[in-house]
Amino acid sequence: xxxxxxxxxxxxxxxxxxxxxxxxxxxxxxxxxxxxxxxxxxxxxxxxxxxxxxxxxxxxxxxxxxxxxxxxxxxxxxxxxxxxxxxxxxxxxxxxxxxxxxxxxxxxxxxxxxxxxxxxx
Amino acid sequence: xxxxxxxxxxxxxxxxxxxxxxxxxxxxxxxxxxxxxxxxxxxxxxxxxxxxxxxxxxxxxxxxxxxxxxxxxxxxxxxxxxxxxxxxxxxxxxxxxxxxxxxxxxxxxxxxxxxxxxxxxxxxxxxxxxxx
Numbered sequence: 001x002x003x004x005x006x007x008x009x010x011x012x013x014x015x016x017x018x019x020x021x022x023x024x025x026x027x028x029x030x031x032x033x034x035x036x037x038x039x040x041x042x043x044x045x046x047x048x049x050x051x052x053x054x055x056x057x058x059x060x061x062x063x064x065x066x067x068x069x070x071x072x073x074x075x076x077x078x079x080x081x082x083x084x085x086x087x088x089x090x091x092x093x094x095x096x097x098x099x100x101x102x103x104x105x106x107x108x109x110x111x112x113x114x115x116x117x118x119x120x121x
Numbered sequence: 122x123x124x125x126x127x128x129x130x131x132x133x134x135x136x137x138x139x140x141x142x143x144x145x146x147x148x149x150x151x152x153x154x155x156x157x158x159x160x161x162x163x164x165x166x167x168x169x170x171x172x173x174x175x176x177x178x179x180x181x182x183x184x185x186x187x188x189x190x191x192x193x194x195x196x197x198x199x200x201x202x203x204x205x206x207x208x209x210x211x212x213x214x215x216x217x218x219x220x221x222x223x224x225x226x227x228x229x230x231x232x233x234x235x236x237x238x239x240x241x242x243x244x245x246x247x248x249x250x251x252x253x
Contacts, residue, residue: 041137111142
């Protein structure tokens with residue numbers, strides 16, 4: 001699973017992948033400006049649907065979905081082995097992904113951390 | 122989120138694209154409930170000159186309409202954990218107090234609490250109100 005941290009001084013959200021997870025996702029970390037983060041939601045149901053077409057990464061149905069996928073014209077980054085712990089992070093004005101779907105240790109705490117860290121209108 | 126996708130018939134990706142998160146959607150719906158139902162209802166109550174009529178109108182119509190009970194639900198479930206929800210709930214409750222003040226003066230906050238309590242009790246009677 002990924003470790004998500006917020007750096008308030010740099011105003012960035014970072015998702016770090018450890019060990020073999022780097023191999024499945026083809027990344028060691030993702031860094032997103034907080035200004036590009038629109039919100040976070042604990043959403044176990046999203047991982048039970050169609051993930052989209054794999055661009056790069058790993059997909060073994062029912063076991064792991066990791067890497068860069070395309071779905072309905074959107075670019076998605078997936079890292080989920082256990083759907084019950086999937087958190088959706090919606091991005092805006094991002095040059096890379098429209099949405100991240102990432103498994104974390106404590107979905108409720110991660111959602112609260114992100115939601116209270118992002119600027120609101 | 123699964124319930125929202127099923128109830129609205131809107132694609133999950135579209136919900137995220139428009140609202141950003143489930144919390145943001147909830148805040149948007151609560152804001153809309155305040156603007157389109159709570160405040161107009163409060164204005165109608167405030168326009169009444171008879172104290173009994175004003176109280177009866179508040180009990181009959183407050184936190185009603187298409188999003189019936191949303192304010193009370195937000196007060197009970199999310200407001201204790203979410204400061205943004207708490208601010209909106211406070212706005213809704215203050216609107217009721219302000220609406221009762223012209224007819225009831227200093228007793229308005231106490232009567233507003235009575236109205237909200239009565240609305241809460243009505244939710245336990247399925248056939249008396251249209252609930253969501």
